[in-house]
Amino acid sequence: MRKKIKIGIIDYDLGNQDSLYYFLKSLRYKVLISKDPKLLSSLDLIILPGVGAFPKAIESLEKSGMDKFIINWSKSNKPLVGICLGMQLLCSKSVEFVETKGLNLIPGNIVPIANDKWHIGWNNISFLKSTIKNISENDEFYFNHSYKYTGNDDYVITKTMFDNHFPSIIQKNKTIGIQFHPEKSQFSGKKLIHAIFKTLTDD
């Protein structure tokens, strides 16, 4: 019988946390939205969601003290997943609006997509590493961003083609960042979420 993974969604006043919560509930996970480090500490996996702009999000994390909790959690090699803006926050810095330091858990910077374009809609991913099982390059996922990760390929699991190839899933140890929205990618997203959770929590 599979272990019932307990998941915490970090509440930091920016992000589509409700849709993520009910999406995970529909997949029969135990889920909690919280900004209380004590509550979150008892869980198996933490998600940093995000729909918004980088500077406001970092400001909000710092204000609530959640930045320190996330850094300690990741440095203890506990499973952490950042989604969309949540992925970008895991990195060293971003130049969105104004240069802002990130949580620096995955080395690399967040820079604009070429020609200040937006990458909005459904696209494929191609694998550089085989960390995540059972996802095919025919699976399509929902992207909605105008900034992207740039950094060492050692941290890059998948890339996606849009003008040029850019990293769409990055990882360092048990911290994974996903540039797109698996919770909004229908069946492909459900498969991916299960596969990533399994990868991070199987010991």
Added chain:
Amino acid sequence: MIKKRVIGVVTIKDNWVVQSFGYKKYLPIGSPECVIQNLDRWGADEILIQVIDRSIYSLGPDFKLLENIAELGISTPLVYGGGIRNCSDAVEVIKHGADRILIENILKNDLSELCEISLSLGTQAIIASVPVHMENQKIMLYDYLNKKSEIISKSFLDLLFDKTIISEILLIDKNGEGYPGSFDLRLIDKFPEIETSLIVFGGIQGNTLIHDILNHKNVSAIGVGNFLNYKEHSIQTIKSNMDLKYIRNPKYNNNKYIDLYEIL
């Protein structure tokens, strides 16, 4: 390669999904939750909800509706428009489960609030709703609150094309809305050459029309409203007649009851 999208547009009035005809006449379809669940099940690329009576009566966004939709656990991207008055409303709409917002009145009336929304949510989350129609070979901008049209001004266009504020424009054919195959292609042809992508909506039905619209470089998506509700699996029906190089493969999401752990 990024795909062009087929967006299910859900128009809500008095808490009911309605068919809308040219911003004048409305016929009830059913409950929002039921219609939205269908679009999710049928694999719409995005669902756009426009609650058309929230701004008229200064009611603010319909958070209860958003809560009800979130509880459905749908996994299709959601755009919400209706009653968003300020940045605080916009942030709450996202927290309640929408991925992007659709704005119209703030665009015309409150530039500083619009900038604040952009700073909080990022431009990728902001879509401008622009109802238009052709009159004497000119594009007219329709204001649904005072029910008047005027020539689209240069300052308004500059705002629409400001990449630091808006990511996509929902270009609505006000006259074609609700009438099958009546979208006026001149609205795209005569719309200024821009980098901001267009989502095109209003009377879009029929393979040739859809093909012609999606062939435009600036069009990133089509919105379909009333016509989706006439038949089961209508998203698949539309997509099965389109060139697959443009669009996401039409799939019927019939895996809801499969235990994903079994297949992994």
